[in-house]
Amino acid sequence: MIVPFSVSDFLYRATTVYGDRTGIVDEPHQPAASWGEITYAEVGARARRMAAKLDELGIGFGERVAIVSHNSARLLTAFWGISGYGRVLVPVNFRLSRDEVAYIVEHSGAEALFIDPELADSLDGLKASAHTFVIGSDDELMVDGEDADPQPWEPDENATATINYTSGTTARPKGVQMTHRNIWVDATTFGWHTGVSDRDVYLHTLPMFHCNGWGMPFTMAGMGVPQVVLRKVDGNEILRRVEKHGVTLMCGAPAVVAAILDAAQTWDGEIPGRDRTRIVVAGAPPPTRTIQRVEEELGWEFLQIYGLTETSPLLTVNRSRQEWDDLPAADRAARLGRAGTPAVGVRLRIDDEGEVLARSNVVLAGYWENPEETARVLDGGWFHTGDGGTFTDGYLTISDRKKDVIITGGENVSSIEVEDAIFSHPDVAEVAVIGVPDEKWGETIKALVVKAEGSPLTEQELIDYVKGKVARYKAPSSVEFREVLDRTATGKLQKFKLRAPYWEGRDRQVN
The missing domain is CATH 3.30.300.30 (ANL, C-terminal domain)
Known part of the structure; x- marks a missing residue:
C-alpha cells in the first residue's frame, strides 16, 4: 500500500491523540489580539475554518497564499489551513523592504496576501492579484465562525506545499518549492535525530517564514508537543519562557545563542532548563567557545545541523555521542563544531572542486518559475550546495562558501x-x-x-x-x-x- 504523504498527517495525529492538550501558546504581546493558549483540537478547527474561507474566496487547490508576518499562532495554523488543504503557502520574510515583498507576491502569483498589522502602514497599498487582508482586523476571513467543512483535497505528496523565497547568488530571491514529501521526510527525520517526544515543549525562536521554521511546526504537532510562540528574539524573554513553560527544545542561529548567553550573565537565580533543554543551531558554525559555554553556563545540550532552504533544511546533524561522554568539555565542543553526520536518507559527496553535493528526499522540487536555475542546482542528479567542505569519518565540515x-x-x-x-x-x-x-x-x-x-x-x-x-x-x-x-x-x-x-x-x- 502506498499512501501519499501530506503535511496534514501531522495535525491529524495531534488532534486524534492529543486533542485536549495545549497545542499553541500564542505570543501575548502583539498588535493583533493574541489567541492565548489553544488546544490541538482548536488548532485543527481553526485550520478547517481557514481552508473553508479560502473556498469561499474561490482560491483553488494549487494556488498561492502569501503571508507576511512575525511569528504568531495565526501563521503557525496556516501551515495546515493553507498547505494542508491543497493550497501553497508563501511565508514571506517580514524584514524585507516593500519592493522586495511586492516582487515575491507578484512572482509567486499569490491569489491572497495576509499582512501582519505591524507592517500594515509600510506595506499599505500592496496588493495580491485578488485579495489583501490585515491579520487581526480581517480575522473573520481566516478563523472566525462555526466549525467548518472545507472542500476535501486528495493528497499528492509531490505537490508543492510551500514556496520559500531565499537570497542566493542572484539579486532577486528564488522561490524554493517544498513538496509535501520534502516536508514530511524532513519533519520525521529531524524529530528522530533530535529525540522529540510528547514530553517536550518547543519554543519558536526561529522565524516561521525561514524554511517553515525549519519544519518544527510539523515535527512538534506530530508528537503532540506544545508550541510556544515567540514574536521577537530577546535573550531574557527566551529564558523567561523556558522557565514559565518548561521549554525543552528550541532552534536558532548563532546570534540567538549569543543573546541567551548574554542574558544569562545577569539572570537572577539558576538558569532555567538546566539538564533539560536542548538547542539546535544552524546558519553558521559557532565558535567552539560558544558551544562550550552553552554546556557549562546554561547546562543545555548543544546540537548543530547543516542544511539549506533548498533541502527543507536537514542534511546533517551533530549531536554528542556516547563515545564523547568522558571527554573534556572543550574537546567535546570542538567535535560539535563540525556540520555533522548525514541525516537518515541523505547521501553526501565532495566533488573535484571541493563543493558539497547531496541527494535526499528533502531536496527541493525546483525553483518557482526558474527552470534554468533548477537545472543548474540539480545537475547530474545531485543538489549543488554552493558550499565547500570536507567529508571525513562520516562527518562533514564546511570550510568555505563557493557562492557569494x-x-x-x-x-x-x-x-x-x-x-x-x-x-x-x-x-x-x-x-x-x-x-x-x-x-x-x-x-x-x-x-x-x-x-x-x-x-x-x-x-x-x-x-x-x-x-x-x-x-x-x-x-x-x-x-x-x-x-x-x-x-x-x-x-x-x-x-x-x-x-x-x-x-x-x-x-x-x-x-
Missing part, C-alpha cells in the same frame, strides 16, 4: 543584491561586498568601495542610503573606501582574495 552568499544572524544575504543597491548611489564608482567574521552575528556585511572622483561621500551616508533600498539587515555594517579594487586580467573581482585579510588565522571562510 553572506549569512548574518542566520539570514542569507546575496552580496550581488547589496552591491546593486550600493552601486546605484551616484558617488560610487566600484563596489565589492564581502562577509567578515563577527562573534555575535557570525558574519557581518562589509562594503569595499571606490568613490567617484572628488566625492565627499561618508561611510554613514552610504549605509543610510542602502538601508533605504533594501531590508535593513542587508545593509553593510561597515564601509571601507579604497583607491582601487584589484581585478584579474579579464576584469573579474576575486572575492576570496578580498576576504582573506579579514579571515586570516581561521581555518574556515565561514563563521
Whole structure:
C-alpha cells in the first residue's frame, strides 16, 4: 500500500491523540489580539475554518497564499489551513523592504496576501492579484465562525506545499518549492535525530517564514508537543519562557545563542532548563567557545545541523555521542563544531572542486518559475550546495562558501543584491561586498568601495542610503573606501582574495 504523504498527517495525529492538550501558546504581546493558549483540537478547527474561507474566496487547490508576518499562532495554523488543504503557502520574510515583498507576491502569483498589522502602514497599498487582508482586523476571513467543512483535497505528496523565497547568488530571491514529501521526510527525520517526544515543549525562536521554521511546526504537532510562540528574539524573554513553560527544545542561529548567553550573565537565580533543554543551531558554525559555554553556563545540550532552504533544511546533524561522554568539555565542543553526520536518507559527496553535493528526499522540487536555475542546482542528479567542505569519518565540515552568499544572524544575504543597491548611489564608482567574521552575528556585511572622483561621500551616508533600498539587515555594517579594487586580467573581482585579510588565522571562510 502506498499512501501519499501530506503535511496534514501531522495535525491529524495531534488532534486524534492529543486533542485536549495545549497545542499553541500564542505570543501575548502583539498588535493583533493574541489567541492565548489553544488546544490541538482548536488548532485543527481553526485550520478547517481557514481552508473553508479560502473556498469561499474561490482560491483553488494549487494556488498561492502569501503571508507576511512575525511569528504568531495565526501563521503557525496556516501551515495546515493553507498547505494542508491543497493550497501553497508563501511565508514571506517580514524584514524585507516593500519592493522586495511586492516582487515575491507578484512572482509567486499569490491569489491572497495576509499582512501582519505591524507592517500594515509600510506595506499599505500592496496588493495580491485578488485579495489583501490585515491579520487581526480581517480575522473573520481566516478563523472566525462555526466549525467548518472545507472542500476535501486528495493528497499528492509531490505537490508543492510551500514556496520559500531565499537570497542566493542572484539579486532577486528564488522561490524554493517544498513538496509535501520534502516536508514530511524532513519533519520525521529531524524529530528522530533530535529525540522529540510528547514530553517536550518547543519554543519558536526561529522565524516561521525561514524554511517553515525549519519544519518544527510539523515535527512538534506530530508528537503532540506544545508550541510556544515567540514574536521577537530577546535573550531574557527566551529564558523567561523556558522557565514559565518548561521549554525543552528550541532552534536558532548563532546570534540567538549569543543573546541567551548574554542574558544569562545577569539572570537572577539558576538558569532555567538546566539538564533539560536542548538547542539546535544552524546558519553558521559557532565558535567552539560558544558551544562550550552553552554546556557549562546554561547546562543545555548543544546540537548543530547543516542544511539549506533548498533541502527543507536537514542534511546533517551533530549531536554528542556516547563515545564523547568522558571527554573534556572543550574537546567535546570542538567535535560539535563540525556540520555533522548525514541525516537518515541523505547521501553526501565532495566533488573535484571541493563543493558539497547531496541527494535526499528533502531536496527541493525546483525553483518557482526558474527552470534554468533548477537545472543548474540539480545537475547530474545531485543538489549543488554552493558550499565547500570536507567529508571525513562520516562527518562533514564546511570550510568555505563557493557562492557569494553572506549569512548574518542566520539570514542569507546575496552580496550581488547589496552591491546593486550600493552601486546605484551616484558617488560610487566600484563596489565589492564581502562577509567578515563577527562573534555575535557570525558574519557581518562589509562594503569595499571606490568613490567617484572628488566625492565627499561618508561611510554613514552610504549605509543610510542602502538601508533605504533594501531590508535593513542587508545593509553593510561597515564601509571601507579604497583607491582601487584589484581585478584579474579579464576584469573579474576575486572575492576570496578580498576576504582573506579579514579571515586570516581561521581555518574556515565561514563563521
